[in-house]
Amino acid sequence: GVVPLLLVLHWKHGAGTPLPITPVNATCATRHPCHSNLMNQIRNQLAQLNGSANALFILYYTAQGEPFPNNLDKLCGPNVTDFPPFHANGTEKTRLVELYRIIAYLGASLGNITRDQKVLNPNALSLHSKLNATADILRGLLSNVLCRLCNKYHVAHVDVAYGPDTSGKDVFQKKKLGCQLLGKYKQVIAVVAQA
């Protein structure tokens, strides 16, 4: 899965602990030149995510069956304690760094959810498709944000944190954690897209 890989990559610094931003004077080089209209692309990607977040959320809780659709506040509330913060009134650099952490967190969590749902709901193909599409956009967005950080602010590395691994949880808990994460995602992406 995605989480073990990411954990290994960040094992050196300890998983789940955000670390300071790379010093400004650190060398930063991107493999490919960034797109000239990078911020516009980022905004479009965020708008795209914001536009599909609610549909993904509905697809998810519908596929889980009762009691999820009728107890959204109790089962799918955005109670994700370790979700990276986002301050809309910060500087662009700060917002980009926070956005990077959010995207990294979401990418890993969506990977977990996709993995779980392929087992728990193997026939929910539309949900799988939507999850994969969202993960694809998140990957592109992550690349763009990194490019922007690197080119303009010379930030080559941002320490990120990830949500809990659900592989050891029971089935109901997996469903619930996924629902909470997608509820939080829907809430956060709306704020980020407006910022």
Added chain:
Amino acid sequence: MTSVLLPLCERNPEPMALFSVSQTAFLLAFLSLRTYQSEGLSEPLPWAPESLKVSVNTTCQCLHLQWTVHNLAHHQEFRMVFQIEISRIKTSNVIWVENYTTTVKWNQVLHWSWESKLPLECAKHFIRMRSAVDAAKTPGPRVWSSWSSWEEADVQNSLGQDPLFIFPKDKLVEEGSNVTICYVSKSHQNNISCYLEGVRMQGEQLDPNVSVFNLNHVAFIRETGTNIYCKPGQGDGIKGTVLFVSKVLQEPKDFSCETQDFMTLNCTWDPGSDTGLLKQLSQSYTLFESFSGKKTLCKPKSWCLWQVAPESQDMYNFTLTAENYLRKRSVHLLFNLTHRVHPMAPFNILFKNVSATSATMTWKVHSIGKYYTLLCQVELYGEGKVTQHNVSVKVDGAHLFSGLEPDTEYLAQVRCANGDYFWKWSEWTHQNFTTAEAAPSEAPDVWRNVKTVQGRCVVTLFWKPLSKPQAHGKILFYNIVIEYLDRTSVSEVLSIPAPASGTELPLNQCSSQIRITASNSVGTSPASVLVVSREPGNEEVEEERVKGTEDGFPLSWNPQPRHVTGYLVEWCEQPRDPPCDLQWKNLGPNVTSTVVSSDAFRPGVRYNFRIYGISTERVPYLLARKTGYSQELAPSDNPQVVMTNLTSHSFTLSWKNYSTESQTSFIQGYHVYLKSKAGRCHSGSEKAVLSDDVVCCKYKIDNPEQKTFVVENLQPESFYEFLVTPYTSVGEGPHDAFAKVTTPDEYSPTLIRILLPTVFCILLIMITCYLKSQWMKEKCYPDIPDPYKSSVLSLIKSKENPHLTIMNIKDCVPDSIEVLNKQEGTRKSLTETESTKPTYLYLLPTEKRYSSPGPCICFENFTYNQAASDSASCGHVPVPPKAPPSQLGLLTSPENLLKALEKNYMNSLGEIPAGETSLNYVSQLASPMSGDMSNLPTNPPEPALCSEYKMQMAIPLGLASPPSSGSSSLSSITLLDEGEHYH
């Protein structure tokens, strides 16, 4: 075939370790035990269980026990019974007691497991045990050791800090089994409700923090599991678990093995429902053959291939085992390989020597060994029939089909089976073939229609196409041979290409014999013979009515005294309009009735049938005519009625264009409905109530051919409505709109005879008067009456003044108007030299016209005749030469007129000083300033102005119009100067 049921739940409590015991060792141990027991019963048993340890496996909800038995001698073995007690919540609440018997030897660690129905997280469990030597083979009571101390199994301490837990987690059970669910609340809430698929579950309190829910006979809902959740009354801590309910693994059905080639065995079965779940893979299938001891895992769920051993193994004993996480099921099959041969389908089917009536079919089969004979089954489908034959085959098969129909397509198919021991037929292999053509076997069914055109017989032949069994091939053309019976003309031969079904032939002579044959590529059919006679047949036959039924028209006729070769019924299936679609039916000589049926028959259509007898000379003659409806329908239309001869007491109705033949049923007569306000019905009619509850009189006409009717006994000047509708056996026509009529007045004709001449005379007089109007006017009411002719004059003369004469106009003194101009300062004017003199405008009779143009001033006395002034004002207003045209409009009112006159006059004076100018009226009686009237025209004021003054006397309105000429305008007095008089 048998099955073995091995449920896993029964296996779990089984001992975990079993030991083989030798008989000798057991006897030695038993003897020493008996010796020990006999020596001291009161002492504790030396082989009591010790070191009892309890572990919990929450995945399977199992308690694992392990213990040892001390004091056993080396190599010493005993058969011992361990009694195990399990308590729940508290030690006194014993829920399970089991005796576990096993053989114990020195230094052995014993194991035992127990699966709890209640999730172990839901309650504490306590376990203890004691032991005894198994003395089942010896009489006497069993001597137990003392109980071990209670061991506690408590999982709740390790649950964590969540306020609510639900157990078991992700449990897998079979459909129909019983499951116990519990929740553990650490927040001490009592109002926790739990639901299964949205339905609240009723539980029981196990202790203050734990409730259990017993689910009996749980049902399979979906492969992704069943959500069970609990939610507290307060807070949002919904907790849940997923229960995976698997379908029960079924025993494989219809397990069977067979071979096609003695190389492989194909074993098949019906696996039943799939038990695959998220927590459990689908069941697997294993095939085991006991004679060879071989085993194979079958990846497909419903079939498996088994390689036949190269050595000749005839008998096979298979065991098919289906297994999943919860259950295992097996079926057995024992058979001889040679009895399970299922040959492959034959191939390479060929047909040889195909003629019109026979064909030979050959085929090949896959060999199953030179010692085996195949039994093949051959089937032939054709012409709606099936024939079946069995053929023994070694390698190649052949079969001759005979008695086939010409030009017919057949389907032949063949399949084979083991001829020595029948097991199964192979699949069918089939092939089509068509037999060759033959000459048509039947003469075409022919009929004719004879008519005379310009004295010449014209016969129209109709024939029906031969049916496939009769045609024996594709009909290419029809041959017609005409032989004239009087032999004066040469026979004619015609060939009509198929698929024509008729032709029209003008005959040289009517008496002729026509022979018709049909030909295909092989030959010609027998001939149909028709004889055409000049005699038209018995056309005088009266038409009879026939009633159609659902089966058709039953027709019958009298048998003919003379010999006939048969009868023929003729009719048109499309009798309306030109399309006829002539049909006929041939009947035998002994038949005198038939039923004519056709899908083309429609309700409400009259069909005419003609029945002919066919003489021995093949001459048809008409026997009967029938007409009828397959189903009569009520008339849908009423006749178009024309009303004539309308008088004050009667009128005549006529509907002669109404055809009784082309109606939807037999017309039996007509009903004439007459509606009147009086509502009385005279003799010959009866009262009838229509569907809209309107009462009217109904006249009945019984004769359908009577198409006129006189409605009599009507009231003059009355309003009537009438309707003519046909009636039939199935009802009458629609009661649609009634026609309306009003009878005329009785005296109208007389009045007309008087009035017309009177009106004519009046008109004549009026025209005459109009043409002579001028003459009449002059004679009767001239515009200017002649006073000498007035009767008034004579009356006055006679009564009052005999000397009174009529005033001559020359004796009249005209009025004059004095115009006073006030001179102001040094202003110039055209009349500057005469400014100190008053200016007089004389009103003179219009005896003289002045050549020079000049403006006139028109004075009107509105006091006397307003209307006259209105109408005449403009015409008499002399327009100043320089006055703009727009000013004319302002002159239409008297006030404006005066102002305009004043203004125009002043303007027209040009340089006349704008001083006070007044017009003084001088009466006729007053003396003019200048008494010489003759001088007046010669000294007009300059510039020349013209004023018109109307005589101050009341005049009738009719005479107030402007005079057409100056000579006749005696009512006006003209103020003249040198200017012109404008009218």
